Amino acid sequence: MRSFEYARPETEGEALELLSEHGGNTAVLAGGTDLMNLLKRDVIQPDRVVDIKNVSSWRGIKRHEDGVLIGANVTLDEINEHAISADYRSLIDVIDGIRAIQITAHGTVAGDLCQLPHCWYFRNGYGLLAMKDGESLVATGDNRYHAILGNSGPAKFVSASRFAPPAIAWDAKVRIVTRRPANVEHVSNVLPANAKKTEHVENVLHEEWLPLEYFFLTPKTNGQGVTVLKPGQVITHLWLPAASDTRSATYEVLELNGLDQPQASAACCLGLDGGIVRHAKIVLGHVAPTPWIAHEAAKWLVGQQLTSDIAETAGRMAVSKATPLSHNDYKVQMAQTAVKRALLKATNQLGEVL
Numbered sequence: 001m002r003s004f005e006y007a008r009p010e011t012e013g014e015a016l017e018l019l020s021e022h023g024g025n026t027a028v029l030a031g032g033t034d035l036m037n038l039l040k041r042d043v044i045q046p047d048r049v050v051d052i053k054n055v056s057s058w059r060g061i062k063r064h065e066d067g068v069l070i071g072a073n074v075t076l077d078e079i080n081e082h083a084i085s086a087d088y089r090s091l092i093d094v095i096d097g098i099r100a101i102q103i104t105a106h107g108t109v110a111g112d113l114c115q116l117p118h119c120w121y122f123r124n125g126y127g128l129l130a131m132k133d134g135e136s137l138v139a140t141g142d143n144r145y146h147a148i149l150g151n152s153g154p155a156k157f158v159s160a161s162r163f164a165p166p167a168i169a170w171d172a173k174v175r176i177v178t179r180r181p182a183n184v185e186h187v188s189n190v191l192p193a194n195a196k197k198t199e200h201v202e203n204v205l206h207e208e209w210l211p212l213e214y215f216f217l218t219p220k221t222n223g224q225g226v227t228v229l230k231p232g233q234v235i236t237h238l239w240l241p242a243a244s245d246t247r248s249a250t251y252e253v254l255e256l257n258g259l260d261q262p263q264a265s266a267a268c269c270l271g272l273d274g275g276i277v278r279h280a281k282i283v284l285g286h287v288a289p290t291p292w293i294a295h296e297a298a299k300w301l302v303g304q305q306l307t308s309d310i311a312e313t314a315g316r317m318a319v320s321k322a323t324p325l326s327h328n329d330y331k332v333q334m335a336q337t338a339v340k341r342a343l344l345k346a347t348n349q350l351g352e353v354l
């Protein structure tokens, strides 16, 4: 392992200052469950590691009238044990599936959202695009766990976050802050014209609330990352809109009973009126370089009575544009089934089909 400076700030201001120095070649340490491995394997080489666990304003879960504010440092166990767990079932489904107390006790919400891909070529030093001598190692090699959607460009890894699919289905936002206002121009470039964005400059602090669905990026060149975060930027909070009577569920297809990453997952949020779907959002995970929003399937569901057959059709629609690689066409069926089961789980019908 290379040597690096270690810093442990206690306030937001201190943390941002420490992160912006060294030309931004710094890394955020939250629970450390993933970052330590990246450092040990030399996959990332920061000059300074900034341990944010003691930043007290980035801790805690606060309920507001119109939603819930979750600090970046909140652990998965803390979410699970909080009263909000009854309202946001799709988040708890993810925590239930982790089955590793090391991860749930130390892993944080923001650490999950920002974790880097588990692609074995990336983790072995070939970069996010996994190129060697101008060839894609993924396209010609072992691609059984790689992307089946959004994989036409050079990036073929799958997004690692398990919370992102359910959080995006909830229309979550993240608070991103930086000491360098100039960086925010980049963030605004990735937003579609109709996306809501708020920002203000106060001294040198720049704050932005970004809808989580615009947070993830598919890199096209080696210099690009997997999120909009630029050097020195950090997530401080996650905002979930009030649950009201929305129903939600996540269904993950896992191979192991212990430490594992899903091969495919689907999360949904549904508004129902007498069994008829009034609004729907479906997001797939671990099938594309970013969480994958199934817009067409969700739109088609509106106005339907949610039965097993309808859920199955929605699943088929969600993966209809899949372009599997040489060794992963099995994931298409998995993703389709994950959508069907997430929809049935959200409406308490899953037991009837298993």
Ligand SMILES: Cc1cc2nc3c(=O)[nH]c(=O)nc-3n(C[C@H](O)[C@H](O)[C@H](O)COP(=O)(O)OP(=O)(O)OC[C@H]3O[C@@H](n4cnc5c(N)ncnc54)[C@H](O)[C@@H]3O)c2cc1C
Pocket: 027, 028, 029, 030, 031, 032, 033, 034, 035, 036, 037, 072, 098, 100, 103, 106, 107, 108, 109, 110, 111, 112, 113, 114, 115, 116, 162, 229, 233, 234, 235, 236, 258, 259, 260, 261
């Ligand atoms: C051996 C091993 C097994 C694992 N098994 C599982 C598993 O079974 N299930 C699972 O879901 N995950 C697993 N993971 C992945 C990961 O540990 C968890 O997802 C965890 O939630 C990450 O949270 P953390 O707080 O420990 O993040 P860290 O390891 O501290 O950070 C992860 C990444 O996020 C960045 N980061 C952290 N916080 C912020 C922030 N506030 N703003 C900006 N960037 C930030 C870090 O710089 C780093 O790049 C595993 C990892 C390892 C190494």
